Amino acid sequence: MNTEQIIHTFVEYFEERGHRRITGSTLLPPPEDSVLFTTSGMHPLTPFLEGRPHPLGSRLVNVQRCLRTTDLEEVGDPTHLTVFEMLGTWSLGDYGGPQSLDWGYGLLTEGLGVDPSLLHATVFGGDDRIGPDTDSLRLWQDLGVPVELTVDDNWWSNGPVGPCGPDSEVFLWSGDTPPCSTPTRDDRWVEVWNHVMMRHRRLEDGLLVPLPRPNIDTGLGLERLASLLQGKSSVFECDVFDPWRRLVPALWRLDERSLRLVQDHLRSAVVVVGDGVRPANTGRGYVLRRLMRRVLTVLWRDDPSRRLGDLPDELVTHTLDHFRQDVEPGDVRRQLLEEERRFSRLLERGRRVLARSRFQGPLKDEDFEYLHDTHGLPRDLVMILRKE
Template sequence: MNTDQLVRTFIEYYEDRGHHRITGSTLLPPPGDPVLFTTSGMHPLTPHLEGRPHPLGRRLVNVQRCLRTTDLDEVGDRTHLTVFEMLGTWSLGDYEGPQSLDWGYGLLTEGFGVDPGLLHVTVFGGDDQVGPDTDSLELWERHGVPVELTVEDNWWSNGPTGPCGPDSEIFLWTGDTPPQSTPTRDDRWVEVWNHVMMRHRRLDDGTLVPLPQRNVDTGLGLERLSALLQGRPSVFDCDTFDPWRRLVPTLWQLDEPSLRLVCDHLRSAVVVIGDGVRPSNTGRGYVLRRLLRRVLTVLRRDDQQHGLGELPGELVRHTLDHFRQDVHPESVHRVLLDEERRFDRLLVRGRQVLSRPRFRGPLSEDDLHYLHDTHGLPRDLVLDLVPDLVPDPRMR
């Protein structure tokens, strides 16, 4: 299946089981939300998970675009992206965890054709406040799926306070050998799907109280699922990245880690711009600026003439269409080129500052903070401009 077919299969499977599809929101949370970007499918649904009735009922399904800056330094491995799509299902005080897990197992094995022998799951093993999730354990034992019990790895929360609960994660074996070991001991087990039994609220003092209703919240990354089911080695090799893999290497000669970073960050920047964000020195705009400056730092490393004006319009159009954004590609190009001009001015200023006598020896962490706070020079850019001046670990 290509990615579009995966989405249709997923949505139709849950619609057949009484779920109503809701329209995924933009990357921007509602006004007043302290979070910069939507990080998961459940984020826009928080009021309904806390008890407010949803106009479409108690069973919901959707596709939500998300952005996570916490994974920024992991981008380039085989599973992490900055902007991605999340497939999600919810029970708002309706069915419970075992039913959700049973349907999830059925979709993976029958709808998507996954060999049951390649599955492993983890289940909450209990702590001093909440007992083990025996309902999930028994469900998986009935299906014959091996289970690993954990504590911290299978307790989901959206922060130090607020809704939380035990979860059960489904993993798929990606190794060349028959499955072995367990998900926490072998990274060839790749997480596919997380089912959260959201039953509690954690208070400021750490105690747990019951939520007004017992919910189920599930989520699985679309690009990761596509790569796994298509037998591709990484999310950057699934079909949604085909145009990027085809065109970007013809523009810039990059090693594989740099190619992945450039494709991810440019694709993410297009989506962020498409949702109305513009580069700035704070908040959402700074996230966008950081993405673009990381790209430009990589591109200029080997050839100072490389720039975003070379980015094919086809890639911008493909990304906007894929994420269902009604934005003209030319307006996105203008933002990219304007930010590139700012970056070029920053490079000139940065070289002038770094030529000063105080920066002729190994840089300390204080130096890097000073360069960032006073002159607006990001750490990555400084170390790229003067790679010999790496921070001295003794100088803090």
């Protein structure tokens, strides 16, 4: 299955079970949300998970594009992307965890054709405050799926205060041998789906109190699932990256991890610009600027003559179309090229400043503060220039 077929199968499966599809939002969360970008499908639904009735009912399904910067250093490995799509389902005070897991198992094995022997689950094993999640454990045992009990790995929270509860994660075997070991002991078990049972609220003093209306929140990473279903060894080999794999290696010769970083960050930058963000020194704009600078640093490390102007239009158009963004590709390209010119000028100024005698030795915190406040050179850029 390609990603579009996976999306269709997923949504149709849950619609047949009484879920209403809601429109996924942009990468920009609601104004009342403190995060810079939508990092999961549940972010736009936070008010409803906390008790407000949803206009479409208590069973929901959607496809949500997300951005996570916490995984930037892991981008380039087989499973992490900066911008990705999350398939999600929700029960707002309706069915419970066992029903969610049972339907999840049915989608994977019947709807998507996953061999049941390639599945493994993890379940909350209990701690000194909350007992083990015996309902989820029993469900998996009844289905014949091996289960591993953990504590911290299977407890979900939305921050230091707020809704929280045990979760059960579903893993798919990615190895070329018969499945072995457990998810915490063998990274060939790849997490694809998390089912969170929001049963509690953590108060400021750390006390857990039962929610008046427990909810179920699940998230299934589309690209990660697609790569496994398509028999690929990484998310960068699934079908959404087909044009990137075809065009970028011929344009710029890079080692595999650098190639993946460039593809991921450029693709992410296109999506971020497509959602209306512009480069800036703070907030969302700085996240975009940081993505662009990481790309350009990698490209110029071996060949300063490389330019984003050589990037084929097809890649920008393909990305905007895939994420259903109604933006002119030419407008996105202009933003990327202008940021490239701005960064190039900043590098030249930075080299001249750092060539001064006072910056030849080890830099102190006050040096970094001066370079940032007086010359607009952030610490990460200074470190890049010092390595040249």
